Amino acid sequence: MAARRQVLLLGGGVLATLGLPQLLRAAPVETIEMKGTARGEHVWFAPVGLAVPVGTTVRFVNRDPGNSHTATAYHPEVFDRARRIPKGAAPWDSDFLLPGESFEVMLSAPGVYDYYCIPHEMAGMVGRIVVGQPGEPGWQGPVPVTEDLDPAALAAFPQVDEILARGRVVKG
């Protein structure tokens, strides 16, 4: 027993010094890149559709060397937009990210999250994240079309079924 306790203590010490960061990193993290062509003719999130488990941290990274981008949730608390994320979810706004900069948000409510890039929404730079699976407690599906939504943005959202089937949806 003493030996076992010692091992447990040792184990705890190892966890405290080495293992804890690994445990923290065990929480799922997914990356969504902000991209654009050299002259800025086209801009997009990659992937544009992503399925993740509840509790995933999503990291947005600007990989566009010539432009800045935002990842901004559709929500009344953020620029007074109609809500397009689950009702209980916390909204976010990355603010402008210069090339190489990143922003993280953890998604803990199951359902469909729609977000956009502030200067590029009219160019259809939007994305959709599906957190968890339909049928999970608290699940909220996609919000119906709202009047403040730009047609280019509306056309760019991948279908939830497609995201769930493929896991990641990347444009052309």
Place this chain on the structure above:
Amino acid sequence: MKSALLFAAAALTFSASSVLAHDEEALKEAPPGAPFIQVSDALPLPEFIPGLGTLFVDPATLPAGPFLAYDHDGKLSATVYMTPLEELQNGTSYDGLGVGSHTVSSADVYYNAGHPGVDTPHAHVVLFHDEDAKSRLAE
């Protein structure tokens, strides 16, 4: 092309525009001085934008510009205009725009989906002021 630009320059009004028309020396090297401001100081954009270089603009002339584009050594390399497509479609015209230099070796016109400062789809009109300018602004 060159004479047309000279004509456009001559048609400019006073203040910043008169500098563009008559005092090229003042604009040759960055920074060009008032009323121009460095775009990256006022907007969340990279200091050097690949393809456009380091941009300066008189805020009063937004969105069309002219934007003065400098290379990494601070040499004026291009004059850039940004014209929102929807405004053009609605009948807005951008006439008598200034030029950074009376010498133009070539011009590029292309579509841009938007960026801070001109956040609607627009055209970039880029007048390069010497034959190597494009390569110096590339990256």
